[in-house]
Amino acid sequence: MVEAKQLVKYGFLSSKGRSLIDDTSLEGLKRFADSYGGDFEELADMEMREVHSSIFKSKPSFTGYPQSSYSNRLVYENYSMSVEEMYFWILNQLTVDQGYRKDQIIKITDVFSASEMSTYWGISAQRISIQQDRASQYLKFIADMVKSMFQLIRDLNIVDEKLGYYTDSFSDDPKKAQDGDTVLKGQYADLVEGGPKSPASVFGMAQQYNFVTLPNLFFQAKVAGKTEDEIIRNLPDYVAKVSKEFGNDTLKTVLERKLSQYYRWKFRTFKQLNTYRKLYKSYLRQHYNNIRLYMNWVKPYLRNIKRLSPSAKKSDSAELVAAFEGEMIEVEILAHKTVDKSGFYAVIIANFEYRTVPQLEWVPGHQERRSTMTGRAEMHLRAYGWTKEQWQNYVKMKEEEDIELLKEINDTIKEAMETLGEDIKKYLDDKERPEDNVKKDKPKKWVLKRGKIAEVVDENAAKGKVRQDSVFTPFASLFEGFGLLFKPFTFNMSWWRGSSSKSGNAKKAEGAAAKHAWTLYKYYKKAHGLLSW
Template sequence: MEEKKEEKITNPLVNGEAAVKYKLNIEAPQSGVERFYFWVLNFMKTQKPYGLSLKVDKIKDLFSMTETSAYFGATEQKKAIQQDRAFQFLRVLGEMNKNLFQLVRELRIIDERLDYYTRSDEDDEAAEIALKGLWTSVVEGGGRNPDSVYGLQTQLGFAILPDLFFAINPRNTKEIEKHIEGYDKGKGVGLNRKQKELLKRKLFQFLSWKEHTHKELKQRKTFTLKYLRQFYLSMRTYINWIRPYLKSAKRLQMQLQADSPELVAAFDTTLVDLELMGYKEDKEKKYFPLILIKFRYVTMPQMAYQEEYQRGAIHTGRTEITFEGYGATKEEVEEYKKKQEEEDVELINSLSGSLEALGEELKKYLEEAGEEKFGVDKKEKDKEGKERNVVMRILFGNPKKKKEEEKKEEQEFEGALEPIKALGGAFKELFSFAKIKKKKEKSAGPTSQKEEAEESAKKSLDVMYLVLKKSHGMLG
């Protein structure tokens, strides 16, 4: 328990220990509240000097509503359609899952049988005896068939036949007579002509069966492997088809607590929680600036009918926006995302769990069938790595040019003021204060990379907070 507490304390994102935090409450009883979310999203993603040029991830997207609202009925109807489609695919996948196990089991049996033939060709006496035992019991029918090896031993003069049959092991039909004569002379058995003829006949039948069944098993394995690959691709296709329906059904399900004081059963109310994360990761530094924008909407949805289209909801009401700035590491961001992730991925992962349950055995057979994408194709992985590097260069620039960009940082900061200079002198005065503060802090110098990242996040929030208020007429 103590270790868990220490882990929570060391991650400011999980604890909500922001270096800077602003809060904005907006009442919009006559207009939609969506515009604030999309304004913030676009401002975070837009390149400088018209935005913050950040990489944006959506961390949270939850909602709940009162059961008596018209919006609740429309949402439940859409969710039922998604659930019905998902159930149909799940039923098909259930049947395919059974057949998949049977295919893998069949391939395992074929491999075991082929191992007998391979080792027999390598002069393994035990494997040859196993094949002969299989032939006498399955093909000849054992002692129930009077013409079999075991059936003939009951006749006069042929009691020694089973022992001779299992002791003499020619490699092919041409060597049968030579091996029989060699065994007879070497052991001094003294076989008569009838015994030799019968032994030749049985060994010839066995070797012919062995040769043909070996080829047949190889062909059967090749066919089964190709069918397994086709079957596997079909299952993956169904899984890819079902994922959107499961995700949609999950997203349409109310995920916030129904006992929230904002939700009153008699009122037509909707509660929405959204959270955006914006950051610009620096490979050369452990800490990088990160901002969290949290939206909480308490709205009254109004169902609006549109011509030649289905009805949709217009949300009006109160918006609470919380701006938080941090200096974070990549590990802290990943930990925060895992803790904040509300989507139930277990159901989706269980779809491919049956494939993973077969483990290395299924993987081995798919590789034999030529399936390269069971795991991660190496070529595709290299391609994704190259694409990721290109995206990183586009988003964050070339590290070699970083010093030149730092020299231009102050010019870019002043350039950010250009689009809004016409909005009024009061806003310019507010930014001149931020500019003076920037120069002072730069001359003093940060005491650590974390403080430097926090200062950068604070400046980004200052810009966003002030531009948001000014652009929506909240500043005089």
């Protein structure tokens, strides 16, 4: 049952609450609810109802719903016929006689709990175990792929760091090019040639063979050219010019050989690193898409587990005994329909609570058993005159507990993605190298042509020159919208601001909803031979 604090957090405020709380945004209401130390029942717009007769001197109690304009309650108990008929009778009346379309009826709650010794509990336990096994497999795949994404991002960062030195060495800025080339020459001398320990390296020849000026000439060398062929072609002339000033023919030969080896190594490793980067990016994108795929696959199993799992509140009820054959069921639907163009809706909330004895019967011609519910059914009908934001926020408030299981999985993935930061976004979004100059996309403009929405290619072009969407556009938009999976759970609360008095349009919507609810209540009793007038 919804508590008064939840009503306040979601904006269902009484006149005192609206006058006390200034910031009625979702964040403001949550901050207020967390810091407020008073009685939330004074601030919430709660429905109070006296269920028992006045001879017992009982006080009205909170029903767990916002204050309704009209409500009624009906209890029906019959152990000789199925009580499932009550729900479907009301549902059919809403869609047929009351004029509510099927897409205007939302199922909010559908939970159950069976006693541990009942046969129905054993059947549901078998079904939930199958769903749990499949869900655990997919969750393991997701966890392994998220873990491996960290290593892929690390490898890509290392590759980009190395490619940054190569990019600097090809720069038109002489200082920047010299810095990048110096770093690469140091890596070549230390890692490829082996450093001073190798006699054939630049530093080894300077120490052991008295080529003292060789390291300085090697690191300061800058041969003209952008490609490997140009540099190799210009290398002899550059070495000949340097050897005339600082050395002899022997130094000329050694310097030319060392520079030739270095530049060949530089261009070869540059191509290899670019290839590695493309492979890592493809592998990262594959992991990313696989995570999304497994997330879509595991969600139905998690929902099934949530629906098949017994309700803890129902299991703790005194009306459900473990040794008896029994089951507790709760179903709640919300029907909404516009009254006029004022923006207010006639809203009916129908809640059904069952205490049943499931009876399993063999279906003739089929190797299976069918359960029939007999027992006690309690129906509550409540009428409201709400705006679209109001009934949508009520649905989200009631669904808050149901989405916790999926929210935990989504938050885990979201936390991992946020830890990776901008790196994963950079590698998934860029087309080529991140250092390349990529033109920013202009804002897209759209026109309607021949009954189809098309994108304008050039504003100065003819009106007919447009680019129409292909059949793959919806799929591309779907992939671009993956960020919505990790979007925070937010909605607008501005409609709670203002006077506590209801407008004429709201009262009109309340009257229409009350009329529909009374009609359902009246004709259900007449159709089932109950006392009515």
